Amino acid sequence: MADGPLMESHTVLFVLIAVGLDGLAGLAGGVLSERWLHQRLPALVAFAAGTLLSAVFLEVLPQAVEVQGAATFTWAFASFVALALLEWALGHHPHHAEAAAGHAHGHHAHPGTPTLPVTLLASDALHNVGDGAAVAAAFLVSPQAGIATAFAVIVHELPQEVGDYALLRAAGWSRGGSLVALAGVQLTAAIGAAGVLLGTRMLPSLQGTVLAIAGGSFLYIGAVDLLPEMRRGPDARQRLVGFLCGLLLIGGLHFAEAFTGGHG
Template identity: 35%
Template sequence: MNLADPSFTLLSIVLATLAGGLLSVALAAWLTYSVLTVMVRQLVSLSAGLLLGTALLNVLPEAFESGAAPAPLFATLLAGLLFFFLIEKAAIYRHSHHHEGDGHHHHHHFDSEQAGRAGFSVLVGDSVHNFCDGIIIAAAFIADWHLGVATAVAIIAHEIPQEVGDTIVLLNAGFSRQRALAYNALSGLAAVLGGVLGYFIVRPFEWLTPYLLVIAASSFIYVAVADLIPQLQRRLAWRETASQLAWLGVGLVLAALVAGGHAHESGAARDHDHAAPTR
């Protein structure tokens, strides 16, 4: 199996984006309908650890070892963090809605109509998000197969809590369980489209790969620091706090193990390439 073979890289991208788009939706549906209150907090902690570990131990080192100048990469990281801040700001304003008794005069069934519109808005936004995730996964696989696997795992982990939220929004908007699952699955397939297009767009311009990796890292860091970790900053019993730290640690350890394996194999490959044959 040649990990550098372009056809194998494309197959890996398709399989990883399928897993990211459909597996996360299926797991989110299962959590929503069965063990939601038991597992979501642990998933948030695990996701935060995986995202931070993947960004800081895998993705950013790969980008900075590419030979690109550090200053533009740091500028890209800063721009990425600001970009995701603005995107989330726009989403907050877009999804703000009125409540009954707010003094506004609306026709009958206005709330149910608005809820339905909000459901479709969430689906559109999630599709765009999944499409971008697909491009990120493609860039990671093009840079290194092991990095692609680590990036896909991190994306799947952080997609699950998000898909849980999306599923709840759709159910509250009046979607049936089957319809919510079907629409979420279609939205998840946007990741496959992003991955395939990303492969054909990024591969001819591989000099862009380090910058795309930095943008991916900025996404992971922003989601972890701005969205996930604040959910954990609550006064809890010591057992729950210990559980949070343990799951956060599991995410970091998993990312560190991937980083260690990647570094070992990269070093072995460099030693093999530089070894001079003896006659």
């Protein structure tokens, strides 16, 4: 864990950079070519699933266990269940790849799918608060854990926000209005990060709790929301390659860290 004023300032700087990059990823839907998105998004979604799942089991949960002990799994399980209930309560929306692909072809969301912008943006904001908190908690453990967690967050943020952008456009929002709304929602990640950075000063055990909650939510997103995308559509090889690349990237970072001496 970082200690001392110098290390604390470095930790805050790393967190700010990670949250800033996460925010930029959230605006990708309005910047990237829609044709490119349609062609590459399935592989990107699979890549995001691979990075999230490997980050959960190789970095986030092991680090949470070091800090929190066996209570980690209780918090992770509670987070997994709570996210499932929240998603059901807010209403199911199209998978991100389907939403973006439909927008790229000029189609609207599937019939009967709720596309209320307020509900969509509120759900996104809550999700971003958790992402920011997870990134901050991971950087408090070590730069390596923070980098792995931040990378997983940013990669899965891209297809999610592209899908959200597509849904806002399908609901009749202008390109500019959609980007402004998503940019505002991205700021909530900074709230989550700041809450953890300040909260751990008064309650050090908060760090392990946040990591455990992040582990459960990342597991849900990767396994329930993203992984099923690998079984949709004809481009199975592209999705499989993306998934394996995500696993290998975070796995490579993890084992390179272990080889060079572990967490400092």
